[in-house]
Amino acid sequence: MSDFDWDGSDVVLEHQPKTAVYTNDRGQVVIRQEAGSLDPEDVWVYFDAANALSLCKAILEAAGHDDIEFVRNCGGLSYEDIEIPERRARRSPAEQVEQMKAARPDVDWDKASADFDKLAAKTAPKDPTAAERKRRQRERERDTRDTTPLAPVTSVTSAVTPQPAPRDAWLFNEEAKESALAR
Incomplete structure (x- = not known):
C-alpha cells in the first residue's frame, strides 16, 4: 500500500x-x-x-x-x-579514440596499441576447437573404461548372508513378552 x-x-x-x-x-x-x-x-x-x-x-x-x-x-x-545547451550527440568509438589520443599527446599510441595487441594474442585461446577436442577425448576415455571386462568371479556365496543375533534378542522372544504382560 x-x-x-x-x-x-x-x-x-x-x-x-x-x-x-x-x-x-x-x-x-x-x-x-x-x-x-x-x-x-x-x-x-x-x-x-x-x-x-x-x-x-x-x-x-x-x-x-x-x-x-x-x-x-x-x-x-x-x-x-532561456538558452538551454544542446544535448551532445553520441560519438562513435572511432571518434572517442581520436579524442582520447588528442587529450593525451604524451602517450606513444602506436607503442601502446602494439603492447595491447601482444597482450590480446597471449590471452586469446590458442585453438578455438580445443574444448571440442577435450570433450571427444573424455568420451573416448569413458567408452574404454566402460568396456573393460569385470574381474572373474572366483567363488560363489549365498545370496543371503546370516546376520548375528542382536544382543537384545531376548526382548523380542514371545515368552518374554507374555511373562512381562502377566506381571
Missing part, C-alpha cells in the same frame, strides 16, 4: 498511471508514478533542479514538440529567452 496521496494537487496526469511531480527534502525534483495492478510499488525518478530545463526540453523533443521555446518573466510585460 502506498503512503502517497494520489488524489492530491501534485498529480499531473490522470489517464495513465497517475504521475506526480514534487521536490524532496534534498531539493531534487521527483517524478513519481503510481504502481499499477502488477507493480509491487510506485516508480520514482529523481533529478537535480538544475537539470529541470534540459530534461523538459528532452521530453518535449521526444514528444515531437521541437518548436517550443522557453522564456522567463523579467517583471511586468518583459520576457527573455
Whole structure:
C-alpha cells in the first residue's frame, strides 16, 4: 500500500498511471508514478533542479514538440529567452579514440596499441576447437573404461548372508513378552 496521496494537487496526469511531480527534502525534483495492478510499488525518478530545463526540453523533443521555446518573466510585460545547451550527440568509438589520443599527446599510441595487441594474442585461446577436442577425448576415455571386462568371479556365496543375533534378542522372544504382560 502506498503512503502517497494520489488524489492530491501534485498529480499531473490522470489517464495513465497517475504521475506526480514534487521536490524532496534534498531539493531534487521527483517524478513519481503510481504502481499499477502488477507493480509491487510506485516508480520514482529523481533529478537535480538544475537539470529541470534540459530534461523538459528532452521530453518535449521526444514528444515531437521541437518548436517550443522557453522564456522567463523579467517583471511586468518583459520576457527573455532561456538558452538551454544542446544535448551532445553520441560519438562513435572511432571518434572517442581520436579524442582520447588528442587529450593525451604524451602517450606513444602506436607503442601502446602494439603492447595491447601482444597482450590480446597471449590471452586469446590458442585453438578455438580445443574444448571440442577435450570433450571427444573424455568420451573416448569413458567408452574404454566402460568396456573393460569385470574381474572373474572366483567363488560363489549365498545370496543371503546370516546376520548375528542382536544382543537384545531376548526382548523380542514371545515368552518374554507374555511373562512381562502377566506381571
